[in-house]
Amino acid sequence: MEIQNIIKEKIKTVNTQLEEYMKHPDLAQNSIFNAMNYSLFAGGKRLRPIIMLLVCDMLGGDEKEVLPFACALEMIHTYSLIHDDLPAMDNDDLRRGKPTNHKVFGEAAAILAGDALLNMAFEITSSINTENPKRALRAISVLSKASGALGMIGGQVIDIESENKAISHDMLLNLHSLKTGAIIRAAGVIGAVMSGAGEDEIKAVDSYCLNLGLAFQIRDDILDVTGNEETLGKPIGSDSENHKTTFVTLFGLEKSKKAVDEYTGKAISSLSVFKEKAKELTDLANYLTNRSV
């Protein structure tokens, strides 16, 4: 099957399960579910869940065991966007072409909706019905470490403190390996752990995700300069307007494009141990390298 069609199928699987998780009785606090749903179903690319589900396929894992974690990653990704967009943080009015959460529901509701999505990631993963509680516990540990102060949140702290400052290539790599990389790596590692992979297989998947994450981030920086505002759903040039150091401001467009190819190549070769089973993840890496959104 073509990777585009596989992606579409995985997105459908994830969205159906997310809708299932968001069902709730009629409650006095109904409004928070509206705010959570608004951002959770705002047209996210579901990249992280897709990676996790493709890792599961490659390793012959059981999708039912992996799906709660795939949905949890998307909840954590969504919460981080809601909080990042807040006036006290990046103060963004638009996200994926739509008004940001706090613009629609107000700041208090946006903060709480973010909190609730982060929290819900752990509700659904700890409620998993599994024969392997030890494996699930390890996966929750990977998930929480990736999203915490030593992972994604740490990256956001560095990002905020780096505004209007020139930062080094090393610090930029550190920032992105935490802010976006940690969760992308968790996608692969959890997919592998929950599929019963061995430690060497987990390491190979982790290396794939690490490099894929960097390629993805640099591609993002390039699109911020060269992209189409309408397709992208956010203003072009917002990075330089926010005085943010990016791969493009550090190295220019040409070198950045080369870096995307290099990291993509490294990602793909990390999977050599899986031979032809790595086809879908290889296709995904190539597909993301050439994306325009």
Add this chain to the structure above:
Amino acid sequence: MEIQNIIKEKIKTVNTQLEEYMKHPDLAQNSIFNAMNYSLFAGGKRLRPIIMLLVCDMLGGDEKEVLPFACALEMIHTYSLIHDDLPAMDNDDLRRGKPTNHKVFGEAAAILAGDALLNMAFEITSSINTENPKRALRAISVLSKASGALGMIGGQVIDIESENKAISHDMLLNLHSLKTGAIIRAAGVIGAVMSGAGEDEIKAVDSYCLNLGLAFQIRDDILDVTGNEETLGKPIGSDSENHKTTFVTLFGLEKSKKAVDEYTGKAISSLSVFKEKAKELTDLANYLTNRSV
């Protein structure tokens, strides 16, 4: 031993372990640990961990298995206070007699410090070294449900939406059973689950906590009217200034005091099945009824 001394011992145990958890290497995102530590060690009463540890003692559980969850509860409690105090929420300048987190570190850091504390609760509980991963998974499930949209966060949503509104006794009970009650119940239930208690024992402990939580909340409302600003560390009368419905505004002081006694009595009688083993938790309930801070 007198309950005051037992409480002091438990607080020491919890604080020592919390300090252990907050150790981290020197990192680019060090500032977030400063913001987290500021509120985590701002002199909290550690009520929720104390309840959990006393439940563990009563049931002959292993304190090492329970302590990560006790610390997690305190992290979640602290994060909720940091976010509740934000300008977009209650807009409070003081907490426990000290400037609130965002007053010291700014709003962005306060939001992220709250996020990181919530997240860390799951980092430390999922990293537990246990022979009973199934039990730990259940305890994480209880923890996350208690702190989420169907628990504490749900209560905060109702609280914010009820400002400047007259609400009914039923809605006030609903609000408090979610906003403060859910986590206090989780303290007892997790303490019981991690101590290997049977379902009937878990139910008895849950009932104790449910009633103790209500007594505690009504006592809080009373102290907001009759308390000493200096001892309490926050302005007296802040509830009525914020136009919040409380047990005191609904029923007056005398009836509220009677309700504290009634709920305390119910809490204590819930533990009758444990006979003399319930002494410490009984003493705790009586101690809290008579507290002035």
